[in-house]
Amino acid sequence: MTFVIGENCIKCKYTDCVEVCPVDCFYEGPNFLVIHPDECIDCALCEPECPANAIFSEDEVPEDQQEFIELNAELAEIWPNITEKKDPLPDAEEWDGKKGKLDQLER
Numbered sequence: 001m002t003f004v005i006g007e008n009c010i011k012c013k014y015t016d017c018v019e020v021c022p023v024d025c026f027y028e029g030p031n032f033l034v035i036h037p038d039e040c041i042d043c044a045l046c047e048p049e050c051p052a053n054a055i056f057s058e059d060e061v062p063e064d065q066q067e068f069i070e071l072n073a074e075l076a077e078i079w080p081n082i083t084e085k086k087d088p089l090p091d092a093e094e095w096d097g098k099k100g101k102l103d104q105l106e107r
């Protein structure tokens, strides 16, 4: 089991999640974060920390975001590790809650 970052992180990237992770299993792209499924120990600490409510337990990922399970696994292999909180993206508030952000994902 792992936790998964879903669509609402895209273009927000608040990074509060990375501060609480005991195993530093977050990886950072230009406008999205992912969790490495083989490193996550399923502690659940990050889920309530995300202001955008973008983090789900693998078995609670919404039906319309199932592709994010594979996307987290794929991108965690190629993006660099992030272990410290940084400022959110400049338009985070504006993008928070918008639907259909997957086409905004930068790799």
Ligand code: SF4
Binding pocket: 002, 003, 020, 021, 022, 023, 024, 025, 026, 035, 039, 040, 041, 042, 043, 044, 045, 046, 047
């Ligand atoms: Fe890290 Fe725990 Fe969140 Fe997994 S569930 S990403 S181990 S804080």
Ligand code: F3S
Binding pocket: 005, 008, 009, 010, 012, 013, 014, 015, 016, 017, 018, 033, 049, 050, 051, 052, 053, 054, 055
């Ligand atoms: Fe993204 Fe939420 Fe973390 S917006 S960077 S999953 S705190």
